[in-house]
Amino acid sequence: MQQPLEGITVVDATQVMAGPFCTHMLRLLGARVIKLEKPGEGDALRHYSRESKFAKKAPSFIGFNTGKESVSVNMKHPQGIEVVRRLVTHADVMVENYRPGVMARLGLGYKALNELNKRLIYCSVSGFGQSGPLRDNPAYDHVVQAVCGLMSVNGEPGSDPMKVGFPIVDTFTGYCAAFGVLAALQQRERTGLGQQVDVAMLDSALVLMSSIVTPYLMTGAAPKKTGNRGYNRSPTSDTFHTKDRPITLGANTQSQFKTLCRLLGRAALIEDARFATGASREEHAEELRAVIQLALMQRPAAEWETLLNKAGVPAGMVRTLPEVLEEPHLKTRDLVLPLSPAGDGERHYSLDIGIRMEHRGAVPMPPPPELGEHTSAVLLDLGYSQQEIDDLTRDGAI
Amino acid sequence: MQQPLEGITVVDATQVMAGPFCTHMLRLLGARVIKLEKPGEGDALRHYSRESKFAKKAPSFIGFNTGKESVSVNMKHPQGIEVVRRLVTHADVMVENYRPGVMARLGLGYKALNELNKRLIYCSVSGFGQSGPLRDNPAYDHVVQAVCGLMSVNGEPGSDPMKVGFPIVDTFTGYCAAFGVLAALQQRERTGLGQQVDVAMLDSALVLMSSIVTPYLMTGAAPKKTGNRGYNRSPTSDTFHTKDRPITLGANTQSQFKTLCRLLGRAALIEDARFATGASREEHAEELRAVIQLALMQRPAAEWETLLNKAGVPAGMVRTLPEVLEEPHLKTRDLVLPLSPAGDGERHYSLDIGIRMEHRGAVPMPPPPELGEHTSAVLLDLGYSQQEIDDLTRDGAI
Numbered sequence: 001m002q003q004p005l006e007g008i009t010v011v012d013a014t015q016v017m018a019g020p021f022c023t024h025m026l027r028l029l030g031a032r033v034i035k036l037e038k039p040g041e042g043d044a045l046r047h048y049s050r051e052s053k054f055a056k057k058a059p060s061f062i063g064f065n066t067g068k069e070s071v072s073v074n075m076k077h078p079q080g081i082e083v084v085r086r087l088v089t090h091a092d093v094m095v096e097n098y099r100p101g102v103m104a105r106l107g108l109g110y111k112a113l114n115e116l117n118k119r120l121i122y123c124s125v126s127g128f129g130q131s132g133p134l135r136d137n138p139a140y141d142h143v144v145q146a147v148c149g150l151m152s153v154n155g156e157p158g159s160d161p162m163k164v165g166f167p168i169v170d171t172f173t174g175y176c177a178a179f180g181v182l183a184a185l186q187q188r189e190r191t192g193l194g195q196q197v198d199v200a201m202l203d204s205a206l207v208l209m210s211s212i213v214t215p216y217l218m219t220g221a222a223p224k225k226t227g228n229r230g231y232n233r234s235p236t237s238d239t240f241h242t243k244d245r246p247i248t249l250g251a252n253t254q255s256q257f258k259t260l261c262r263l264l265g266r267a268a269l270i271e272d273a274r275f276a277t278g279a280s281r282e283e284h285a286e287e288l289r290a291v292i293q294l295a296l297m298q299r300p301a302a303e304w305e306t307l308l309n310k311a312g313v314p315a316g317m318v319r320t321l322p323e324v325l326e327e328p329h330l331k332t333r334d335l336v337l338p339l340s341p342a343g344d345g346e347r348h349y350s351l352d353i354g355i356r357m358e359h360r361g362a363v364p365m366p367p368p369p370e371l372g373e374h375t376s377a378v379l380l381d382l383g384y385s386q387q388e389i390d391d392l393t394r395d396g397a398i
Numbered sequence: 399m400q401q402p403l404e405g406i407t408v409v410d411a412t413q414v415m416a417g418p419f420c421t422h423m424l425r426l427l428g429a430r431v432i433k434l435e436k437p438g439e440g441d442a443l444r445h446y447s448r449e450s451k452f453a454k455k456a457p458s459f460i461g462f463n464t465g466k467e468s469v470s471v472n473m474k475h476p477q478g479i480e481v482v483r484r485l486v487t488h489a490d491v492m493v494e495n496y497r498p499g500v501m502a503r504l505g506l507g508y509k510a511l512n513e514l515n516k517r518l519i520y521c522s523v524s525g526f527g528q529s530g531p532l533r534d535n536p537a538y539d540h541v542v543q544a545v546c547g548l549m550s551v552n553g554e555p556g557s558d559p560m561k562v563g564f565p566i567v568d569t570f571t572g573y574c575a576a577f578g579v580l581a582a583l584q585q586r587e588r589t590g591l592g593q594q595v596d597v598a599m600l601d602s603a604l605v606l607m608s609s610i611v612t613p614y615l616m617t618g619a620a621p622k623k624t625g626n627r628g629y630n631r632s633p634t635s636d637t638f639h640t641k642d643r644p645i646t647l648g649a650n651t652q653s654q655f656k657t658l659c660r661l662l663g664r665a666a667l668i669e670d671a672r673f674a675t676g677a678s679r680e681e682h683a684e685e686l687r688a689v690i691q692l693a694l695m696q697r698p699a700a701e702w703e704t705l706l707n708k709a710g711v712p713a714g715m716v717r718t719l720p721e722v723l724e725e726p727h728l729k730t731r732d733l734v735l736p737l738s739p740a741g742d743g744e745r746h747y748s749l750d751i752g753i754r755m756e757h758r759g760a761v762p763m764p765p766p767p768e769l770g771e772h773t774s775a776v777l778l779d780l781g782y783s784q785q786e787i788d789d790l791t792r793d794g795a796i
Contacts, residue, residue, distance in 0.1 A: 002585075002588060002589070003585070004581040004582065004584045004585040005581075005584065006588075017609065017629075021608070025577075029581050029584075048630065050677065051617070054616075054617075058613075059612060059613035059615075059616040059617055060609055060612065060613050062612065062616065063608060063609070063611075063612025063613065063615075063616075064608070064609075064612075127712075128727060129731055129754070130754075131730060131731070131754075132726075132727040132728075132730040132731055133726055133727045133730070134725070134727040135727075136707075137707040137712070138648070138707065138710055138711070138712040139648070139712050139714075140628055140629075140635065140648035140650065140712050141628065141629060142626065142627075142628040142629070142635060142636075142637075142646055142648065143628075143646050143647075143648045143712045143713065143714040144714065145646070146637065146644075146645070146646035146714040146715065146716045146717070147646075147714035147715070147716075147717055147722060148717070148722055149717055149718055149719035149720075149721070149722045149723075150563075151626075151637070151646070151716050152716060152717065152718045152719065153563040153564060153719065154552070154560075154562055154563040155553065155560060155563065156560070160637075160644070161626070161637060161644050161716045162552075162553060162554070162560075162625070162626065163625075163626050163637070163646075164552055164562050164566075165548075165551040165552040165553065165621075165623055165624055165625075166551060166607055166609055166610045166621070166629070167609050167629045168562075168566070168606060170609065170629075171605075171606055171607075171608055171609060172570065172573075172606065175570075175573065175574075175577065175605075176573075176752055176753055177753075178577065179423075179573065179576065179577050179580065179753065180753035180755060182577065182580035182581060182584060183402040183403075183427050183580060183753070183755065183758075184402065184755060185584055186402045186403065186427075186580060186583055186584060187400075187401070187402040187755075187757065187758075189587050190400060190404075191400070191757070193757065195755055195756040195757040195758075196755075196756040197753060197754070197755050197756070198753070198754035198755075199752070199753050199754075200731070200752075202722075202727075202728070202731075203731055203733050203752040203753075203754075204752050206722070206728075206733060206749065206752065207569075207573075207733075207749055207751070207752035208566060208569055208570065209564055209569075209719070210419065210461060210462070210569055210749050211415065211458055211461070211462075211564055211565050211568065211569060212564045212719065213461075213719065213723070213749055214457060214458065214460065214461025214462075214747055214748055214749055215456075215457035215458050215461065216719055216720065216723075217457075217461075217723070217734065217747040218452075218457040218460065218461075218744075218746055218747060219449070219452075219457055222718060222719060222720050223563075223564070223719055225563055226563055227560070227561075227563075228540065228549075228559070228560065228561050229540075230538055230539065230540040230541075231415075231538070231539060231540070231564070231565045231568075232446065237538065237540060238540075239540075239544065239549070239558075239559060239561070246544075246558070246559050247544070248540055248541050248543070248544035248545075248549075248561075249541075250536070250537070250538035250540065250541045252538065279448065309534075309535040309536065312536055313536070314525075314535070314536040314537050314538050314541045315541065316537075316541040316542065316544040316545035317544065317545070318544045318545075318549050318550060318559045319544070319545055319546070319547055319550065320547055320550045320620060321547035321550065321551065321607070321610065321611065321614055321620060321621055322547075322614065322620050323547070324545060324546055324547045324600075324604070325547075325611070325614075325615070327532070328530075328531055329526065329530040329531045329532040329533075329600075330530075330600070330604075332529060332530040332531070333527055333529070333530055333598070333600075333601055335601050335604060335605075336615065346616075348616055349612055349615040349616060350612055351604065351605055351608050351611055351612055353605070354574055354597070354598075354601040354602050354604065354605035355574055355575075355577065355578035355581070355595060355596070355597050355601075356527070356528075356529075356595070356596035356597075356601075357578060357581065357582060357585075357593055357594075357595050357596075358593040358594040358595070359585065359589070359591065359593040360581075360585075360593075
């Protein structure tokens with residue numbers, strides 16, 4: 001059975017993170033992705049490593065660009081622009097993440113390309129969107145984390161603003177963009193028409209924070225830093241020390257609380273009036289935490305994890321990233337995607353889409369492209385002759 | 399023009415967070431969502447508020463369940479199961495987030511329902527997925543944050559494990575599930591067949607961490623806590639104090655660094671050999687930070703934000719959630735979705751999908767359903783008579 005997006009062609013004028021992550025998702029679903037790169041330099045993410053063995057292909061670049069085709073093209077050169085216009089005429093999707101207005105000034109904005117191809121889905125990814133007073137502000141992930149309110153709710157109560165320790169907004173925004181493209185493809189099935197899709201890092205970040213944004217809108221109570229407390233605020237849904245290392249418990253409900261007390265050998269807590277209900281446990285959180293903490297010190301985290309989960313109390317030992325990737329469980333999920341070996345024999349990896357689909361088919365992934373690796377092949381397909389390609393190269397258009 | 403998912407019917411056997419967030423996204427795209435709820439209690443998220451005015455409709459429940467229809471049905475009752483089977487026969491999508499195996503034991507697993515409806519897309523959302531040694535472990539958002547490695551990279555270097563301050567894994571997992579449903583719908587356009595879609599919180603969390611997972615897989619260097627440093631680790635991509643409040647800067651490139659120095663009135667730094675390149679700036683990060691910090695204390699954050707962004711240096715004042723929601727910019731983005739007034743005249747809100755689509759159409763959203771509000775109407779549509787509905791109610795099946 002064909003892949004979900006087999007037959008779909010994506011022209012990819014994005015670089016660094018959110019944009020390439022979007023087209024990575026589409027590629028993993030079977031789309032053909034033609035990545036446009038600036039001659040000589042290419043995607044800035046190529047250069048995000050100082051190790052010589054990753055020259056021009058930094059690990060993060062590899063992870064987000066496997067299986068794409070690379071066409072080098074100078075979008076400031078009239079002939080380069082013509083190449084993009086020809087490409088788009090035959091494509092289903094265009095994704096770009098330049099500052100708003102840049103593509104339009106080049107003659108490659110939505111309106112111009114929509115005239116060439118009414119079926120084209122044109123997805124723009126930016127920091128603050130294609131409209132509004134902040135639209136021209138440049139953005140990086142961590143800057144949006146500051147603006148969107150995230151840093152004010154992350155960390156221990158009373159602590160300084162703290163970002164999430166990795167580019168969560170970039171990744172999620174790329175995912176939103178891919179989601180928007182899928183929604184537009186679905187709509188095109190009925191209407192036959194493409195459309196403009198406008199995805200902003202700030203909007204996306206707030207959607208990711210939905211669970212605290214909408215309650216605030218209705219109650220007017222500003223969300224606070226809650227440290228490691230779970231969403232329902234139960235003092236027994238928190239992170240504790242054990243004999244060896246930290247564990248996170250999720251004893252939210254009355255029955256989970258009772259089970260926890262019994263397994264910790266503290267069944268008396270169940271009868272203690274201070275801890276009789278969720279509300280009273282919150283009121284006496286400090287005392288409860290101290291007792292639970294003391295009991296947990298008796299055994300190592302892995303033992304507690306097994307014991308508690310078996311009895312229906314969610315519990316997770318805090319793991320490092322290397323540790324979770326070594327979990328036998330994770331190995332059965334096929335999430336880590338080994339790439340076909342590159343020329344140098346190094347084994348490279350990407351992550352699969354994180355969704356197991358019964359009929360999606362296997363995804364054997366070639367390594368990421370060298371800069372401009374597919375320029376000639378793609379241009380020949382577009383009808384350029386070898387002579388024309390040589391001329392374009394000499395003129396600096398590709 | 400019709401909405402992307404107009405005409406698509408989703409049967410929604412989910413509760414609390416990731417599952418309802420998935421079907422919320424599908425609803426926002428125009429799908430009809432029929433939410434199945436346990437008679438008398440309903441979705442546990444209904445009860446996540448202690449304020450009487452939010453009794454049975456907690457703010458977070460409102461945010462994730464607007465515009466859905468509620469059918470109360472007892473899935474442990476043979477007649478209740480029959481109601482679900484009849485519903486699914488006419489549906490396009492089924493989403494469930496019970497513990498793996500539960501739906502199959504009820505006769506409502508993928509295999510059984512696929513026999514009734516070959517076009518059905520059956521999406522299961524769980525903590526650890528439908529397969530693998532951890533599949534039976536119960537899960538909450540914060541527990542998965544512990545297991546997936548996130549807590550080990552979030553926060554200041556050397557600090558204890560720290561979760562993200564809101565249920566990021568729940569939300570993202572719900573988004574992944576909606577994404578998987580869209581991909582499966584796209585595939586069905588060609589094949590005519592539905593399929594099983596298996597989405598796990600652990601897998602999703604790792605996809606969200608892609609930008610640090612894939613580099614680790616290739617370099618073997620375990621990611622560390624980086625505090626507020628941006629992804630490219632530049633010391634001038636970090637959070638600083640100003641005259642009044644914190645600001646996050648994104649001076650990554652050489653040209654951004656030079657512009658920053660000039661605007662701070664510290665042009666001499668540009669000629670300083672210690673700060674000549676990205677690598678040397680990292681080496682002398684402490685000294686550089688001190689100088690930049692001192693200069694920033696001269697003005698308030700809002701002034702710096704305007705000045706720096708205009709000159710092309712990404713900069714964002716750290717805002718609280720109430721503050722960002724008051725930004726004139728955000729108000730132009732139509733992200734906050736006012737719901738049609740509920741009976742009590744209270745104004746309730748949800749967040750829109752975070753993607754502006756040219757032809758998506760307006761999304762006037764009715765308030766979330768009362769528990770079982772649509773039971774009779776939906777069952778009458780399925781061909782049940784009023785007498786049968788009364789009998790089912792009396793028998794506790796609905």
